[in-house]
Amino acid sequence: MPAHPAPAASNTPHTLLPLSLLATGKALPSRCVSSEALDRELGRAPGYVQQKSGIHQRHYAGSSESQAELAAAALRDAMARGGIAAGSIDLLLSASGVPDQALPAMSCRILEPAGLRPGTPAFDVNASCLGFLAALQMAAGLLASGAYRRIAITACDLASRGIDWADPEASLIFGDGAAAVIVEAGDGRQGILAQRFETHPSGKQMCEVRAGGTARNPRTGVQAQDFLFAMQGRAVFKLVSGLLDGFLQRLFSGSGRGLHDVDLVVPHQASHLSMQHLQKRLGLAPQRVVDIYANHGNQVCASIPTALHEAVTSGRARRGSQLLMLGSAAGVTLGGMVLAL
Amino acid sequence: MPAHPAPAASNTPHTLLPLSLLATGKALPSRCVSSEALDRELGRAPGYVQQKSGIHQRHYAGSSESQAELAAAALRDAMARGGIAAGSIDLLLSASGVPDQALPAMSCRILEPAGLRPGTPAFDVNASCLGFLAALQMAAGLLASGAYRRIAITACDLASRGIDWADPEASLIFGDGAAAVIVEAGDGRQGILAQRFETHPSGKQMCEVRAGGTARNPRTGVQAQDFLFAMQGRAVFKLVSGLLDGFLQRLFSGSGRGLHDVDLVVPHQASHLSMQHLQKRLGLAPQRVVDIYANHGNQVCASIPTALHEAVTSGRARRGSQLLMLGSAAGVTLGGMVLAL
Numbered sequence: 001m002p003a004h005p006a007p008a009a010s011n012t013p014h015t016l017l018p019l020s021l022l023a024t025g026k027a028l029p030s031r032c033v034s035s036e037a038l039d040r041e042l043g044r045a046p047g048y049v050q051q052k053s054g055i056h057q058r059h060y061a062g063s064s065e066s067q068a069e070l071a072a073a074a075l076r077d078a079m080a081r082g083g084i085a086a087g088s089i090d091l092l093l094s095a096s097g098v099p100d101q102a103l104p105a106m107s108c109r110i111l112e113p114a115g116l117r118p119g120t121p122a123f124d125v126n127a128s129c130l131g132f133l134a135a136l137q138m139a140a141g142l143l144a145s146g147a148y149r150r151i152a153i154t155a156c157d158l159a160s161r162g163i164d165w166a167d168p169e170a171s172l173i174f175g176d177g178a179a180a181v182i183v184e185a186g187d188g189r190q191g192i193l194a195q196r197f198e199t200h201p202s203g204k205q206m207c208e209v210r211a212g213g214t215a216r217n218p219r220t221g222v223q224a225q226d227f228l229f230a231m232q233g234r235a236v237f238k239l240v241s242g243l244l245d246g247f248l249q250r251l252f253s254g255s256g257r258g259l260h261d262v263d264l265v266v267p268h269q270a271s272h273l274s275m276q277h278l279q280k281r282l283g284l285a286p287q288r289v290v291d292i293y294a295n296h297g298n299q300v301c302a303s304i305p306t307a308l309h310e311a312v313t314s315g316r317a318r319r320g321s322q323l324l325m326l327g328s329a330a331g332v333t334l335g336g337m338v339l340a341l
Numbered sequence: 342m343p344a345h346p347a348p349a350a351s352n353t354p355h356t357l358l359p360l361s362l363l364a365t366g367k368a369l370p371s372r373c374v375s376s377e378a379l380d381r382e383l384g385r386a387p388g389y390v391q392q393k394s395g396i397h398q399r400h401y402a403g404s405s406e407s408q409a410e411l412a413a414a415a416l417r418d419a420m421a422r423g424g425i426a427a428g429s430i431d432l433l434l435s436a437s438g439v440p441d442q443a444l445p446a447m448s449c450r451i452l453e454p455a456g457l458r459p460g461t462p463a464f465d466v467n468a469s470c471l472g473f474l475a476a477l478q479m480a481a482g483l484l485a486s487g488a489y490r491r492i493a494i495t496a497c498d499l500a501s502r503g504i505d506w507a508d509p510e511a512s513l514i515f516g517d518g519a520a521a522v523i524v525e526a527g528d529g530r531q532g533i534l535a536q537r538f539e540t541h542p543s544g545k546q547m548c549e550v551r552a553g554g555t556a557r558n559p560r561t562g563v564q565a566q567d568f569l570f571a572m573q574g575r576a577v578f579k580l581v582s583g584l585l586d587g588f589l590q591r592l593f594s595g596s597g598r599g600l601h602d603v604d605l606v607v608p609h610q611a612s613h614l615s616m617q618h619l620q621k622r623l624g625l626a627p628q629r630v631v632d633i634y635a636n637h638g639n640q641v642c643a644s645i646p647t648a649l650h651e652a653v654t655s656g657r658a659r660r661g662s663q664l665l666m667l668g669s670a671a672g673v674t675l676g677g678m679v680l681a682l
């Protein structure tokens with residue numbers, strides 16, 4: 001007999017977990033690249049990149065642009081839109097698939113350009129493309145515990161720094177960007193109605209940047225290729241596709257609600273094929289899906305919060321709406337959260 | 342007037358935040374290196390490394406050893422000591438100052454060697470040397486929110502992969518290692534009595550590994566030196582030293598207790614000078630401080646949980662003890678947590 005028997009089976013709680021979205025913001029790097037321009041750069045026939053990627057345009061950071069400063073710009077946008085004083089934020093969580101440098105955490109370099117007061121604690125959270133959702137779950141927990149009152153979350157990736165231009169599939173789908181939200185516990189009328197994450201490590205090598213840590217560096221041996229994003233697209237699609245129905249069942253299980261209760265689905269903007277597949281698989285009319293892919297590309301962990309920001313600022317998501325944020329990430333992790341605004 | 346006025350000033354809550362430490366574990370890489378052996382390797386006179394670093398021995402991972410597998414070994418140790426079934430753990434948080442690779446999160450590569458069931462969600466948390474404490478704070482929040490019932494935290498760093506042997510100061514203080522804890526909310530008799538983190542970004546460039554992310558890589562330009570740990574030791578010491586008294590006051594403020602209520606201080610094992618300074622500054626008798634530095638070195642984010650593990654397994658920390666875990670980290674972040682066991 002184990003000394004510590006397993007606790008009662010974990011289920012999505014029936015009750016709402018308080019979380020109030022005070023403000024959202026976004027930022028894009030200065031350089032906007034159309035698919036026509038990319039056709040020319042890559043020596044492709046006109047229309048090739050658009051047809052292959054489903055993207056009209058995306059933004060790429062210039063070589064001197066900083067990931068931490070882009071994240072800070074998104075947070076300043078959120079503070080300005082919400083009329084929120086920087087000094088009222090008592091925790092910064094920074095999510096990124098790949099941060100700007102190995103040490104210290106990127107959040108430490110976001111504080112000053114965001115205008116947060118020195119002494120504001122700053123932590124990084126990483127769950128690849130689902131880092132924003134993971135940080136949001138952690139924020140709801142930290143607010144519930146009383147450790148903090150008002151939390152800022154930034155999500156920022158510069159995928160362009162790791163694109164393998166020799167990869168015909170993965171090279172065309174990405175765009176750079178940042179988004180931010182500011183949250184509080186609120187009055188208990190807004191919050192999380194259901195949430196679930198699952199990491200399936202059989203897919204851990206399906207999406208990788210192998211360098212950047214202790215495993216592959218100049219001391220242990222590293223090649224330039226190891227710094228580039230490598231994806232087994234078909235294998236990821238097969239793994240995620242096989243898990244999706246069960247995952248959604250488990251996500252809603254015990255919540256007393258289902259997909260039909262959701263007003264708007266805010267998916268990770270993985271690729272145009274994955275977006276089309278999700279919409280078809282879930283039987284969603286286009287007006288129930290936030291699709292910003294054609295003008296942003298896959299922005300890694302910035303995709304979901306940028307889509308959330310677009311939904312909020314366009315009025316598609318408003319007080320009283322129920323949103324399902326949903327996606328898959330390198331890992332392979334599936335994640336979903338139903339948020340009542 | 343801002344649309345969202347600042348919430349009431351945040352203070353350490355008066356009440357205990359439930360958190361029960363079910364088990365601890367640790368793991369060290371296979372190669373144990375004495376300071377005498379390091380004297381010979383570095384061409385130094387016998388006794389030089391010991392005298393400079395205050396370390397008798399430390400462990401360095403061999404070139405084929407994996408950081409994720411070392412973290413998994415620490416978690417297996419914790420599960421074995423606690424009689425805890427791997428299948429009862431419903432979240433893995435992995436902390437590291439520098440993970441093994443840029444993408445996906447290291448936690449995804451810990452699940453399988455730790456024996457956790459596929460589908461267990463896995464996230465990374467990074468607050469440099471304070472990553473374990475940050476993850477523990479997040480775990481307490483997630484348990485309070487009801488999102489999870491039993492959380493495993495691993496903390497693992499392989500500093501040896503980034504030691505700059507040309508740096509006479511920083512090269513000698515590090516050791517590799519991993520530790521793990523398993524926590525639940527418990528029955529409300531154990532938990533966090535006070536906690537506080539502060540990030541002071543004026544020190545953000547005082548301890549760095551500049552490569553490893555989007556800022557310095559083969560695409561943007563990088564040098565071998567950028568992969569090595571660079572520290573401005575004197576500047577860090579001055580910054581942290583100037584902040585310490587105020588930090589401790591703010592940590593205990595509103596908790597109705599002070600340093601005199603703490604049975605045992607479990608500090609980050611930063612260096613022998615920093616440990617001596619802390620002990621003197623806080624007026625702590627040696628029996629109130631857990632000092633494992635001489636046989637481990639500074640294990641980055643694995644230091645605090647390894648020291649916690651040594652305190653628990655040696656019987657110095659036991660049910661009813663009040664521990665203060667305390668340290669500073671690259672960022673520069675100060676962090677402290679008073680835990681009632």
